[in-house]
Amino acid sequence: MKTISQDERNYVILWEFFQELNTKTMQQGFDNDKYLKIQSEHIKERRAQFGDKLYLEFGGKLIDDYHASRVLPGFQPDSKLRMLMQLKDEAEVVMVISAEDIDRNKVRGDLGITYDKDVLRLRDEFMSRGLYFSSVVITHYNGQRSAQEFRARLEKLDVAVYYHYLIEGYPTNVDLIDSDEGFGKNDYVVTTRPLVVVTAPGPGSGKMAVCLSQLYNENKRGVKAGYAKFETFPIWSIPLKHPVNVAYEAATADLNDVNMIDPFHLEAYGKTTVNYNRDIEIFPVLNAIFEGIYGESPYKSPTDMGVNMAGFCISDDAICSEASKQEIIRRYYAAKVQMADGKNNQSEINKLKLLMRQMKLTTDYRYATVAARERSEQDGDAPAAAIELADGTVLTAGTSTLLGPSAALILNAAKHLAGIPHQAKLIPQSMIEPIQRMKTSMLHGQNPRLHTDEVLVALAVLSEHDENCRKALDALPGLDGCQVHATVMLSDVDQKIFKKLGCGLTFDPVNK
Numbered sequence: 201m202k203t204i205s206q207d208e209r210n211y212v213i214l215w216e217f218f219q220e221l222n223t224k225t226m227q228q229g230f231d232n233d234k235y236l237k238i239q240s241e242h243i244k245e246r247r248a249q250f251g252d253k254l255y256l257e258f259g260g261k262l263i264d265d266y267h268a269s270r271v272l273p274g275f276q277p278d279s280k281l282r283m284l285m286q287l288k289d290e291a292e293v294v295m296v297i298s299a300e301d302i303d304r305n306k307v308r309g310d311l312g313i314t315y316d317k318d319v320l321r322l323r324d325e326f327m328s329r330g331l332y333f334s335s336v337v338i339t340h341y342n343g344q345r346s347a348q349e350f351r352a353r354l355e356k357l358d359v360a361v362y363y364h365y366l367i368e369g370y371p372t373n374v375d376l377i378d379s380d381e382g383f384g385k386n387d388y389v390v391t392t393r394p395l396v397v398v399t400a401p402g403p404g405s406g407k408m409a410v411c412l413s414q415l416y417n418e419n420k421r422g423v424k425a426g427y428a429k430f431e432t433f434p435i436w437s438i439p440l441k442h443p444v445n446v447a448y449e450a451a452t453a454d455l456n457d458v459n460m461i462d463p464f465h466l467e468a469y470g471k472t473t474v475n476y477n478r479d480i481e482i483f484p485v486l487n488a489i490f491e492g493i494y495g496e497s498p499y500k501s502p503t504d505m506g507v508n509m510a511g512f513c514i515s516d517d518a519i520c521s522e523a524s525k526q527e528i529i530r531r532y533y534a535a536k537v538q539m540a541d542g543k544n545n546q547s548e549i550n551k552l553k554l555l556m557r558q559m560k561l562t563t564d565y566r567y568a569t570v571a572a573r574e575r576s577e578q579d580g581d582a583p584a585a586a587i588e589l590a591d592g593t594v595l596t597a598g599t600s601t602l603l604g605p606s607a608a609l610i611l612n613a614a615k616h617l618a619g620i621p622h623q624a625k626l627i628p629q630s631m632i633e634p635i636q637r638m639k640t641s642m643l644h645g646q647n648p649r650l651h652t653d654e655v656l657v658a659l660a661v662l663s664e665h666d667e668n669c670r671k672a673l674d675a676l677p678g679l680d681g682c683q684v685h686a687t688v689m690l691s692d693v694d695q696k697i698f699k700k701l702g703c704g705l706t707f708d709p710v711n712k
Contacts, residue, residue, distance in 0.1 A: 227273060227590060228274030229272065229514060229517070229518070229520040230272040230274035230513055231274065231513045232274050232275055232279055232513070234513045235275070235510060236279060236282060238512065238513070239510075243283070243428075243430070244287075247394075247395060247428075249426065249498065251424035252418075253423060253424075253426070254396070254426045254428060255396045255398055255411040255414055255428075256398065256430055256507075257399075257407045257408055257429045257431070258280065258397055259407070259432065260433065261277075261402075263277070263278055263281050263325055264311065265277050265278075265279070265432070267527070268432050268433070270523060270526075270530075271443075271447045271523050271524040271527050272444065272510065273519055273523050273681060275510075281329065284331070284397060285329060285330075288331050290394050291393060291395040291397055292331075292332040292333070292391060293326050293334065293399060294334055294335050294336070294391065294397065295336045295399060295400065296339055296398060296399070296400040296410050297315055297400060297401060298315075298338075298405045299338050299340045299344045299346070300340045300344075301405065302315065302316050302344065303346045306402070308401060315405075318402075319336060319354075319401060320357075323357075334393075335359065335361065335389055335390070336359055337362045337364055338351060338363055339364045339406030339409065339410060340365075340406060341364060360390065362387035363386070363387050364387065364413060367385075371409075371482045371485045372484075374484065377412075378488055383416040383417065386413045386417070388417045391414075403455055408479075408482055408486075411427050412486060412489055415427055415490075416489060416492075419492070428505060429505045430506070430507050430508060431506055432508055433445065433447075434448045434449075434459045434474045434475065434476055435474065435510050436462070436503050436511065437473065437474075437512065438511050440459055440461060440474050443559060445474060446528060446555055446558065447524035447527040447528050447531075449551075449555055450528045453548045453551040453552050453555070454535075458476060459477075460474070460475060461475075462474065462475040462480065462502055463480070464480070464483060464501035464502060464503075465501035465504070468500035468501055469500070469501075473501075473503040475501075475503055483502045483505075486499070486505070523704075526683055527704070528552070528559060528561060529563060529565060529706065531552055532556060533563075533706035533709075534706075535549045535552055537709045540711075566683055567586075567683070568586040568684055568706075569586075569685040569706065571586035571588075571685075572686060572687050575596040575597075576598075579598045583598075583688040583712050584596060584598050584686070584687050585606055585608075585684065585687070586609070586684070587609055587613050588683045589613065589679075590678065593616065595612050595613055597609035597611075599649070600649070602636070602649060602650065603632075603649055603655065604647070604652075604694075606651070606686060606690060606694040606698070607649070607654070607694075609684070610655060610676075610679075610701075611627075611659075611672070613678075614626075614673070614675050614676055614679075617676075618671040624668060626662070626666075627655065627669075632650060632658075635658070636648040652693065652694045653694075680702030680703075681702055682702075682704070684698055684703045684705045684706070685708075686705075686706075687710065688710050688712045689708070
């Protein structure tokens with residue numbers, strides 16, 4: 201008989217099932233439909249203010265914006281892309297990646313892939329949606345061989361590639377920057393459509409510098425081009441220390457970004473708005489470039505540059521605040537795990553500790569964390585996990601000879617949500633044991649216990665004939681938005697499964 205983990209059809213069943221979980225059941229604090237409507241209208245209004253061309257910098261993730269969906273429950277990860285699709289006939293996409301990020305193989309923490317690979321993934325994604333992907337700009341270029349190799353790889357795919365260079369004294373040396381020895385040294389990026397969307401795999405890639413460089417070089421060619429910024433965070437229209445904005449600082453702790461009151465906006469309008477340090481630092485440069493092009497700047501502040509309307513779509517502040525507090529703690533745990541894996545990121549951890557203090561948070565704020573540790577102590581310091589469900593119920597699971605704590609926790613939670621008695625066995629031991637033998641004897645694994653993906657595959661197969669298994673599968677959407685903690689470092693497989701289920705996951709940086 202063919203074993204479950206080798207049966208490709210069963211995996212197809214599992215992953216197709218995950219696609220059906222796209223209909224979220226979590227409590228929502230953000231009106232996504234309203235966001236799509238007013239955001240697209242606002243971008244069209246901004247585009248109409250300029251003449252030949254608008255460079256629209258997209259901050260954050262254009263696709264897969266999971267941070268936004270975590271801190272603004274109800275925000276869909278592809279919302280920005282869906283909004284952009286309304287303008288696809290007049291838009292083209294320029295992707296920006298830093299040569300420094302290529303050289304150090306920087307990884308997207310949410311997807312676990314390097315930035316250069318993500319450029320290729322995003323290119324395919326844009327093209328599959330019918331968006332025009334025109335080119336890639338490699339910024340911070342200083343002769344890195346890895347960047348040259350990546351350029352060659354892109355050019356084999358018929359992708360136009362350009363280099364933008366480091367400028368001494370950037371961003372304060374305006375005279376040098378706004379000259380032929382500054383932006384003038386950069387490759388001119390050829391674009392053909394009136395709306396140029398400039399995006400990147402992650403922060404710190406140099407998107408704004410690419411836009412400003414293009415304004416300079418377009419002006420030399422007689423093209424009147426404008427600039428606007430579509431940055432979801434920090435949200436300018438909510439308080440500086442609102443948990444949603446503090447969660448953004450936590451998300452960029454490795455960059456040491458700092459949220460600030462926009463002093464230019466306060467001076468110009470007498471109104472308090474929120475921006476972040478890099479945009480505030482670069483604003484005089486943008487002003488100088490606009491003044492050089494038009495004789496005066498169309499913007500009086502960094503806030504003026506933005507087109508973000510997310511703050512007006514928060515429908516339940518309490519839900520978004522709570523989600524953001526959980527995100528701050530989650531980022532802290534993620535940094536601790538990176539430290540345990542050998543990354544020297546003590547400054548990032550210190551920044552996250554400071555943000556937690558500002559919010560008066562400790563790891564004990566997570567009920568799942570406290571429950572998991574208590575369960576581990578009860579089981580003689582054995583690995584354990586816990587989940588806090590949407591109604592406040594906290595469930596725990598330990599380690600057995602058959603299941604790891606993550607797999608057992610998912611089964612316990614599914615049974616609870618489906619109203620199945622806890623003592624009921626969804627997966628018979630007679631089915632688990634052959635899988636274990638295959639893992640250890642045939643695949644030479646050290647851990648015979650079933651992982652979360654193997655348990656879900658088994659449930660999917662049994663659901664064809666077992667009513668309880670079918671009920672348990674049907675209950676899984678109820679895990680979306682729930683908080684999970686494990687007392688040990690989890691495998692990549694278990695991490696990805698919890699993510700696909702929509703759970704906010706943390707775990708201790710401990711190997712057992």
